[in-house]
Amino acid sequence: MEINPLVLEGYARAFISRFDRYAIQKPEGDYGAVKHPLTLHHVEQHFRGEITLGAYALTPQNHAHWICFDADDDDMFTHVQELAKELANQAIPAYIEPSRRGGHVWLFTPPLSGTDARRFGKQLLAEHHIEHMELYPKQSSLITGPGSFVRLPLGIHRKSGRRYHFVTFTGEPLAPTIREQIAILATPERVPQTFIDHILSSAPEAKPVFPTPRFQRKNVITGDTPSERIKNRVSVYDFVSQYVELDQSGRGLCPFHDDHVQSFSVNQQDNYWNCFAECGKPSGGSVIDFWMRWRETHGESADFKLTIVELIGLLNL
Ligand SMILES: [Zn+2]
Structure with missing residues (x-):
């Protein structure tokens, strides 16, 4: 699969917050950390299905530019898709990625502190009465190691051997081909800062980290x-x-x-x-x-x- 280098770079930057190291999925489905720089060649290999990468959620300076809801089963996935639909009614973009079971809903944002990214995500969940939903980034700030990551979309899941693509609210593919989906996600629509500020204004303050x-x-x-x-x-x-x-x-x-x-x-x-x-x-x-x-x-x-x-x-x- 030949991909325009600009599209490749756009996609990598949309999802991956740091390039000094990377996470790679093993055949059993868990991940290993590699302390070598991540290059666009790796991302290309990811699309070709030769390797499967994880996308770190936070930059080394603790900034996020997306949040991701991780629904573990189909019930949870239904709830979070309803949230996405309600957001869409307010012209707030979200991207839906079904998985082996459940799936992910991605919201791309302007750069936010890890703390605000989590407050924003948690408040959205609270306002929609969704409990027990995993939210990425999982940490407000990094203390040791590079923190949480989500499987970089549109590669092959090593365990299931399948490639999962993005869908619309009606379950149709977001675009007919993987290549077209990659191009769409290379320049994702972002949640407007005004909407984020509005949600944050009613979100509780973050807990102080250390010492409590x-x-x-x-x-x-x-x-x-x-x-x-x-x-x-x-x-x-x-x-x-x-x-x-x-x-x-x-x-x-x-x-x-x-x-x-x-x-x-x-x-x-x-x-x-x-x-x-x-x-x-x-x-x-x-x-x-x-x-x-x-x-x-x-x-x-x-x-x-x-x-x-x-x-x-x-x-x-
Ligand atoms: Zn355990």
């Missing part, structure tokens, strides 16, 4: 070693809920595997987390165990010492 008041209140007990100090002072629930959407009982989708059934939970009383799917090692434990897994899934070393050093810095301990 509850961290400080736990300051009473101390330990001898850095790891004891971290474990004693930090509420796993407060810490983890900055990275994972948790409901009031402390359950949520596991950030470490492709989870659709809320396998992840935090026990607030005993201050630990656990993934029932036992998706890796460790699949539960303290805030240190959580951060080791987090680092690992974001392309950083899971080394214990490095994890401790980073946590001490993050938490001002």
Whole structure:
């Protein structure tokens, strides 16, 4: 598939927020992080089906230029398509991409801080009474690693072997050929800033990231070693809920595997987390165990010492 280089570049810039590194899908469907620059050649390979890329949501400066709703099943997908339809009635553009199950709805925006991108997305969901919808970017700002990404559209899903294309509200292809779809998405219509400002004006302020008041209140007990100090002072629930959407009982989708059934939970009383799917090692434990897994899934070393050093810095301990 030969694609005009300008179209290729437009498409890459529409979806991918950083080019200093990239995420690539493995045959089993999960992703690996590659710490080499991403080139347009990779994007071409993606369209040819030779590789499948992930599109990072945030720039290294924590800016987003799209938000993406990720519906895990067909029910959720129906809800978010209704949201897209209501937006379209107000002349707000959204792009619908069905997937293996469920699908994505993309809203391209002017550059927004990660914080405002998430506030905007969450407020849209709240106003349309949609709960438990995954929203990308998943982080307001990057702390370690490059953060969340979504499979770059119009490639081949490594696990299903299929290519999913964009559709209209009636389920028709957005354009007859993949090449034409690529050209449309290379210059996507963006949500006007005035509409974003309007939605943000009724959105709650973002939670402060570090340290939260509850961290400080736990300051009473101390330990001898850095790891004891971290474990004693930090509420796993407060810490983890900055990275994972948790409901009031402390359950949520596991950030470490492709989870659709809320396998992840935090026990607030005993201050630990656990993934029932036992998706890796460790699949539960303290805030240190959580951060080791987090680092690992974001392309950083899971080394214990490095994890401790980073946590001490993050938490001002
Ligand atoms: Zn898991």
